Amino acid sequence: MFLSQLMRQSGASASAARNLWRKSENPFISTPQAWLTDLEQVEEKKRGIIDLHPDVFRVAPRLDILHRNLTWQKVYRNVQMTKMLTKAEMPGGGRKPWPQKKTGRAHVGSIRQPEFIHGGFANGVRGPRTWFYMLPDAIRLQGLCVALTLKHAQDDLHIVENMQDLQNGDPKFWQDLCESRNWGYSVLMIDDSDVISGGLAEAQEQLAWLNCMPVYGLNCYSIIKYDTVVLSKNALEKIEQRLLQHLHRAKPLNLKYRYQDYKEKILNESRAEENPNMPPIV
Amino acid sequence: MFSRRLIIRAAQFSTSQSKKTEKLWENPWKHALHQQEQPRTSAKVLEVPIDWSYVERLMPIEIIPDVPKHETYPTPSGWTPPTEAAKTHSYYVRRRRDHMLPLYLERKRDLLNEKTLDFDYVELVVLRNVDGNIFDCENELRQFVEAQLDHPIATHVDELKGRIKIKGAPRKIIEQFLYSKGF
Amino acid sequence: MLASTSVSKASNLARIVILPIRSFHDRSSVPRVVDDREKSSAKYTDAGYNFRYHQNGVDALPRIPDCKVPVARPDFKVREPWSVENARFGQNDYIDLLGDGSIHPAQLQYHTPTWLRGFPGQHRANELVKLIHYRNLYDSKLKQNSPKRWHELRKRIKYLMMQHNYNKQDELNRERDLGLWDEKPDYTFKDKSRRSFRDEIP
Numbered sequence: 001m002f003l004s005q006l007m008r009q010s011g012a013s014a015s016a017a018r019n020l021w022r023k024s025e026n027p028f029i030s031t032p033q034a035w036l037t038d039l040e041q042v043e044e045k046k047r048g049i050i051d052l053h054p055d056v057f058r059v060a061p062r063l064d065i066l067h068r069n070l071t072w073q074k075v076y077r078n079v080q081m082t083k084m085l086t087k088a089e090m091p092g093g094g095r096k097p098w099p100q101k102k103t104g105r106a107h108v109g110s111i112r113q114p115e116f117i118h119g120g121f122a123n124g125v126r127g128p129r130t131w132f133y134m135l136p137d138a139i140r141l142q143g144l145c146v147a148l149t150l151k152h153a154q155d156d157l158h159i160v161e162n163m164q165d166l167q168n169g170d171p172k173f174w175q176d177l178c179e180s181r182n183w184g185y186s187v188l189m190i191d192d193s194d195v196i197s198g199g200l201a202e203a204q205e206q207l208a209w210l211n212c213m214p215v216y217g218l219n220c221y222s223i224i225k226y227d228t229v230v231l232s233k234n235a236l237e238k239i240e241q242r243l244l245q246h247l248h249r250a251k252p253l254n255l256k257y258r259y260q261d262y263k264e265k266i267l268n269e270s271r272a273e274e275n276p277n278m279p280p281i282v
Numbered sequence: 283m284f285s286r287r288l289i290i291r292a293a294q295f296s297t298s299q300s301k302k303t304e305k306l307w308e309n310p311w312k313h314a315l316h317q318q319e320q321p322r323t324s325a326k327v328l329e330v331p332i333d334w335s336y337v338e339r340l341m342p343i344e345i346i347p348d349v350p351k352h353e354t355y356p357t358p359s360g361w362t363p364p365t366e367a368a369k370t371h372s373y374y375v376r377r378r379r380d381h382m383l384p385l386y387l388e389r390k391r392d393l394l395n396e397k398t399l400d401f402d403y404v405e406l407v408v409l410r411n412v413d414g415n416i417f418d419c420e421n422e423l424r425q426f427v428e429a430q431l432d433h434p435i436a437t438h439v440d441e442l443k444g445r446i447k448i449k450g451a452p453r454k455i456i457e458q459f460l461y462s463k464g465f
Numbered sequence: 466m467l468a469s470t471s472v473s474k475a476s477n478l479a480r481i482v483i484l485p486i487r488s489f490h491d492r493s494s495v496p497r498v499v500d501d502r503e504k505s506s507a508k509y510t511d512a513g514y515n516f517r518y519h520q521n522g523v524d525a526l527p528r529i530p531d532c533k534v535p536v537a538r539p540d541f542k543v544r545e546p547w548s549v550e551n552a553r554f555g556q557n558d559y560i561d562l563l564g565d566g567s568i569h570p571a572q573l574q575y576h577t578p579t580w581l582r583g584f585p586g587q588h589r590a591n592e593l594v595k596l597i598h599y600r601n602l603y604d605s606k607l608k609q610n611s612p613k614r615w616h617e618l619r620k621r622i623k624y625l626m627m628q629h630n631y632n633k634q635d636e637l638n639r640e641r642d643l644g645l646w647d648e649k650p651d652y653t654f655k656d657k658s659r660r661s662f663r664d665e666i667p
Contacts (some may be wrong), residue, residue: 024376028414029370037601059446072554076570076586079577088620108526126593128578131586134571140559186547208547213556215565221555242563248379250343262571262583267602269572270579277610279603280578 018051021244032152034159036233039166039200042173044181050159050233053240055247057152059145066150067222068135069143078131083282084124087112094119117220127282134257141246141253147223148239156184156228163191163212163232169202174210184227185209190218192234215239349381367464373414375465383460384410385453407453409446409460416441426459427451585643593625598645 018029036048052058087093091113106177108115114122135143151157158181168174178187187207189200194214196204204210213222223229231239246253262272274280292392304461306313349363356362378384385407392402412419420439423446436449448456496558499505507544519526529614561569580602584590590598600607600618607615 025364025369026376026413027373028374057493060442062443065590073558077574077576080580080654126592126648128581129587130577130581130584131588132571132574132581132584133586133589136561138563144559144562158634169501176509208552211552213553216560217553218563219555219558221558222553226553227621238314239563245345246562250346256644257571259584260655262569262646266582267579270582274601277598277606279606279611279614280580282599 020051020053023054023077024250026054029054029058034152034157036159036161038161039161039177042176042180044214045159050236051242052152052236056145056240056243057149057157061141061150061153062142062146065142066146066220066224068139070224071145072135072140073219073221074131075131080125080129082125082129083127084121086124087104087114087120090118090120136254137246138253141243143220144218144223144243147220148229151223151229158183158230159233159236160230161233163189163196163200163230164193165197166199169199171203171206173199174203174207174230178210178228183230186226187211187228187230188213188222188226189217189232190232190235190239191232192238194255198227215242309346345395362461365464371405371414371418371463373412373416373419375393375409375419375460375463376411376413377465380409383455383457383465385460386410387453388447406457407448407451409448410444411454412444412446416444416446420446422446422463423456426462430455430458531623538552585645590643591629593622593629594643594645596625 014031021032024195032052035046036050036053037044059153087110090112093110095111095113096109097158098108106115108109110119112119114120117250148157152160179182189196189210189212191212192215194216196212200212211226219238296340304312306429361382368374376385388406388408390404390406392404394400395402409423416439420437424435424437427448433450435451438447438449440446497505513527515524557568557573560571560573569583574582578600581595583596584595587595596618601623607618
């Protein structure tokens with residue numbers, strides 16, 4: 001809201017097609033452009049050309065940052081539920097099996113010692129173990145920009161006018177469409193709203209390689225995983241607005257994630273999942 | 283006294299009941315609904331026009347605002363906006379998002395000092411957001427700084443990231459260089 | 466050519482030659498009772514080891530020739546990169562930046578136990594920190610309804626506390642950076658639930 005006001009105020013911009021907010025006056029970066037097409041028929045018809053913001057679609061291809069993002073996405077959700085019991089937690093083992101001395105056997109105090117075959121584990125995997133961490137916002141923002149830049153530079157990013165309420169929901173039609181436009185094996189459609197209706201909704205239920213996501217579902221892993229990313233015009237504007245809003249935000253970009261800040265919210269949300277009397281089994 | 287009260291109560295009860303033809307307990311729902319249907323008297327709300335601009339001024343800033351126009355540059359703090367001359371070079375240094383020069387200080391551990399047995403540290407200045415021919419930028423920067431300092435400086439260029447690391451020069455001189463080029 | 470060499474190598478490996486060789490000082494001086502004199506004196510001379518100097522490539526695995534029993538190997542795992550959950554892997558990971566800012570990906574970790582959602586992982590918060598967090602949350606429930614687990618938890622925390630105080634003192638320094646507790650715990654505060662991990666619960 002605030003950003004859109006600001007965008008309207010500072011109207012001066014080089015591009016005729018779109019008003020690019022806070023575009024840098026850097027003479028070495030030309031404004032990236034993309035064809036505007038539609039999904040009504042199989043053949044690609046160019047409806048116009050659209051300017052993209054260079055801060056989002058023309059950044060330095062920092063593959064290291066993209067790799068950090070991809071690694072984070074793979075790792076941060078991991079959970080290991082294995083718990084190897086220690087000798088204290090194994091049942092029994094309270095009695096000394098044989099006297100300390102004069103038996104010729106090892107001096108042991110419990111049958112659950114780690115040396116025993118059915119003993120407890122020393123230094124085992126303990127409990128639900130997570131690998132959760134959050135990358136700094138700056139890295140995640142840059143990762144998104146790099147992924148979008150790469151897709152655009154490789155001609156795998158397409159802009160369409162509309163995705164809602166398309167006429168044709170025949171999977172064959174969509175297969176032909178992607179085939180004739182040379183969109184590769186898999187296609188990711190990104191739209192502004194989180195509800196999609198019409199032909200595309202029918203087709204994406206039939207075809208495993210064709211998927212739709214809302215703008216807030218966009219992420220580096222999917223951008224790289226899918227051969228082609230198709231944005232609707234509204235989605236493009238929203239993505240640019242959100243990314244630029246964060247890139248120019250007054251708060252610092254290296255804000256640290258603190259569990260304290262989200263603890264109350266997370267625990268309140270999950271209250272219904274918990275047994276009112278018993279603590280969860282670790 | 284006691285009997286009198288009773289009489290009064292009975293009289294009241296009888297009067298209230300006599301107004302309605304139907305008994306209260308015959309259809310209590312109707313009675314309750316009838317009560318609700320009566321027009322509610324609510325206090326009238328008058329909206330007073332308040333000038334919120336003074337409060338809005340105190341709200342936290344979400345997006346870094348544009349710099350207001352000044353009569354003269356440099357401003358008393360020494361800040362200057364980028365000029366048209368900046369676009370004439372073979373390289374371009376972009377400002378930070380807070381309209382400042384992209385100069386950062388870095389401290390790096392050097393060798394162990396054998397006399398004091400403490401680690402020495404070197405102070406590096408990092409110039410970021412350099413586009414175009416970054417090696418031209420490094421050459422001109424070096425000439426400018428060495429003319430001012432009368433001793434050679436060490437630089438390292440990272441072309442992919444668009445960064446130049448400078449060792450042996452204070453940040454102030456590099457700032458002067460950037461302002462002199464119009465960035 | 467390559468196949469023939471690998472076959473010959475495999476047959477070499479499978480062959481174990483036993484020859485009655487005796488050398489000096491390879492027996493104890495005390496005579497032992499053995500079940501078979503031949504066996505006691507016989508020794509392995511060739512265990513099938515091939516010196517692989519100047520041989521490029523990878524050695525063939527030791528296989529018994531003409532053996533019909535298939536080599537044990539894990540079952541082939543069918544990966545489905547375009548199944549519904551895999552096709553949408555990573556969705557909403559950037560929802561705090563691209564959404565309206567009301568949701569954070571830490572809230573969406575529905576596959577983790579509730580008390581570990583958004584809690585720093587084991588490479589940040591070690592087991593001790595994690596168990597203290599669990600204890601602080603389910604303190605009363607444990608005491609009331611599962612005293613054995615409460616006992617075990619306390620034993621484990623006590624053990625880990627000793628471990629970290631005596632053997633791993635360097636690991637607890639970074640614990641303050643996690644943002645789990647207030648920077649300086651209020652020792653004088655009367656509310657016991659706000660106590661820090663430093664305090665032993667009586």
